[in-house]
Amino acid sequence: MATRGFPEGFAWGAATASYQIEGSVTADGRGASIWDTFAHTPGKVLNGENGDVAVDHYARYAEDVALMGSLGLNAYRFSLSWPRIQPGGRGVNGAGLDFYKRLVDELLEQGITPYATLYHWDLPQELQDAGGWPERDTAYRFAEYAQVAHEALSDRVKHWMTVNEPWCAAFLGYGSGDHAPGLRSSAQAVRAAHHLLLAHGLAAPLLKANDCLVGAAPNLYAVTPVSDSEADLDAARRIDGLQNRFFLDALLRGSYPEDVVADLEPFGFADVVQPGDLDLIGGKVDFLGINYYSRHTVSADPDAAGMVATSPFASASPWPGAESVAFVNAGRPVTDMGWEVDPGGLHEILTRVAKEYPSVPLYITENGAAYVDTVADGGVDDQERLDYIEAHLAACHDAIADGVPLKGYFAWSFLDNFEWGWGYGKRFGLVYVDYETQVRIPKSSAHWYGRVARHNGLS
Numbered sequence: 001m002a003t004r005g006f007p008e009g010f011a012w013g014a015a016t017a018s019y020q021i022e023g024s025v026t027a028d029g030r031g032a033s034i035w036d037t038f039a040h041t042p043g044k045v046l047n048g049e050n051g052d053v054a055v056d057h058y059a060r061y062a063e064d065v066a067l068m069g070s071l072g073l074n075a076y077r078f079s080l081s082w083p084r085i086q087p088g089g090r091g092v093n094g095a096g097l098d099f100y101k102r103l104v105d106e107l108l109e110q111g112i113t114p115y116a117t118l119y120h121w122d123l124p125q126e127l128q129d130a131g132g133w134p135e136r137d138t139a140y141r142f143a144e145y146a147q148v149a150h151e152a153l154s155d156r157v158k159h160w161m162t163v164n165e166p167w168c169a170a171f172l173g174y175g176s177g178d179h180a181p182g183l184r185s186s187a188q189a190v191r192a193a194h195h196l197l198l199a200h201g202l203a204a205p206l207l208k209a210n211d212c213l214v215g216a217a218p219n220l221y222a223v224t225p226v227s228d229s230e231a232d233l234d235a236a237r238r239i240d241g242l243q244n245r246f247f248l249d250a251l252l253r254g255s256y257p258e259d260v261v262a263d264l265e266p267f268g269f270a271d272v273v274q275p276g277d278l279d280l281i282g283g284k285v286d287f288l289g290i291n292y293y294s295r296h297t298v299s300a301d302p303d304a305a306g307m308v309a310t311s312p313f314a315s316a317s318p319w320p321g322a323e324s325v326a327f328v329n330a331g332r333p334v335t336d337m338g339w340e341v342d343p344g345g346l347h348e349i350l351t352r353v354a355k356e357y358p359s360v361p362l363y364i365t366e367n368g369a370a371y372v373d374t375v376a377d378g379g380v381d382d383q384e385r386l387d388y389i390e391a392h393l394a395a396c397h398d399a400i401a402d403g404v405p406l407k408g409y410f411a412w413s414f415l416d417n418f419e420w421g422w423g424y425g426k427r428f429g430l431v432y433v434d435y436e437t438q439v440r441i442p443k444s445s446a447h448w449y450g451r452v453a454r455h456n457g458l459s
């Protein structure tokens, strides 16, 4: 019995994303995505690794779902591969949809509720060739894609997220260039950010049909200045504005924060937003997903590159708005990504969102940690990852006690997988994957997390 119980019906899940786990990149008509192109471009991914095979989930999905069920998870967040469903970004590939029908049927068979993300960064390459997210038409292509996927799956999938982390897709993909498509233009990045939100706004009403619920999954950080000097306070305002408030205000209020709009003016942001766009974007979600990993501690530093480790090749060009901001460690323990372990930051974000954007049901749609894992005697003792998750779940429990309407938690990630610019060098999984043999080994954290799910709470 749990001494720190969670609300009845709490969703206990794990999360993955299509390009990071599926492999089978040309099977059954799948077209290329910008991540296929980017990963195959020399110098973009550590050791030249890519998602061609990944962890072979396209072939092994039934085994993976059975493992989720045997561990005790009751929810699973995954993403649909746009180029598998619409090769070239148009039409309908029935064989691609059939994979997700098979996957969802396995989940329902195991009593696991599916939560589908439509966009987790794998834009069809042909749409990038036509301009990508800086091109307004891409938002309309996304709405069509959402309609196709929803028609095929909404009889069985009732929880939909439009976009995973629009900040990353825009500012890492088009600003710093550390993510696909690897462009480095602040003007393109701010255009992409708006059009990703517009895509959400166009798709959200369509996704509510057939008694479905729709959300989005921005990545949010607690943000703290290193001192209360005016310069450091302004650095924190700028990062909090661009990382958090820009997306929260648009999604939940249908407005952009004036200070951030001013910060983005040098990049032509005012020309991107057309009349009516923000009314389309705002107030459409039935729930908000929050991806939380750590806190940003920032200082004003005219010489700073304005980058935090988002790839081993973190480029010197900062994302728009982060110029002359240094991201520093405040002395907390760090994960294998170099990210500080700060569960207090999760409590801070949850209570802030609940207070400033009231009455929106919340999910933690990603939270987890990379640590170096070692197989010994057929198991993996990952106590650090277990401790990280336990501390963040304790923060969730405290937030719920403080009145936060938190409905579920998804550990990132169910399986070790392709960690973007880091390739397979960073392991976030509850389940270890031997990349040579594809053998899955549940880590200690998986067994522990499954017990938490079955008991609906922490001991």
Ligand SMILES: OC[C@@H]1[C@@H](O)[C@H](O)[C@@H](O)c2[nH]c(CCc3ccccc3)c[n+]21
Binding pocket: 017, 020, 164, 165, 168, 219, 291, 293, 309, 310, 311, 366, 412, 419, 420, 428
């Ligand atoms: O880096 C771990 C996970 C990724 O594997 C997920 O695909 C992505 O949704 C996600 N977001 C974040 C926080 C922002 C970030 C993304 C990628 C690289 C560095 C930071 C961490 N993660």
